[in-house]
Amino acid sequence: MNTATTEQDEEIICHCTDTSQGKIKTLFNEGCTSFDAMSERSGVCTGCGGCEDSVRDLLNDLKYP
Numbered sequence: 001m002n003t004a005t006t007e008q009d010e011e012i013i014c015h016c017t018d019t020s021q022g023k024i025k026t027l028f029n030e031g032c033t034s035f036d037a038m039s040e041r042s043g044v045c046t047g048c049g050g051c052e053d054s055v056r057d058l059l060n061d062l063k064y065p
């Protein structure tokens, strides 16, 4: 998997918890491969819930590059 940091990584995916795409990638590489695990570790989707689709899409992209 490409783990290089890109501009996209700086993009905030969850504004409620200020979680960037890069942070999600890092946690994914550490084993948070399911949505629930990711939410628990990073806090994404624990606020308004508006980022759920983006988080799920990103996880799918990471799982099936």
Ligand code: FES
Pocket: 013, 014, 015, 016, 017, 044, 045, 046, 047, 048, 049, 050, 051, 052
């Ligand atoms: S944007 Fe992620 S919970 Fe609100």
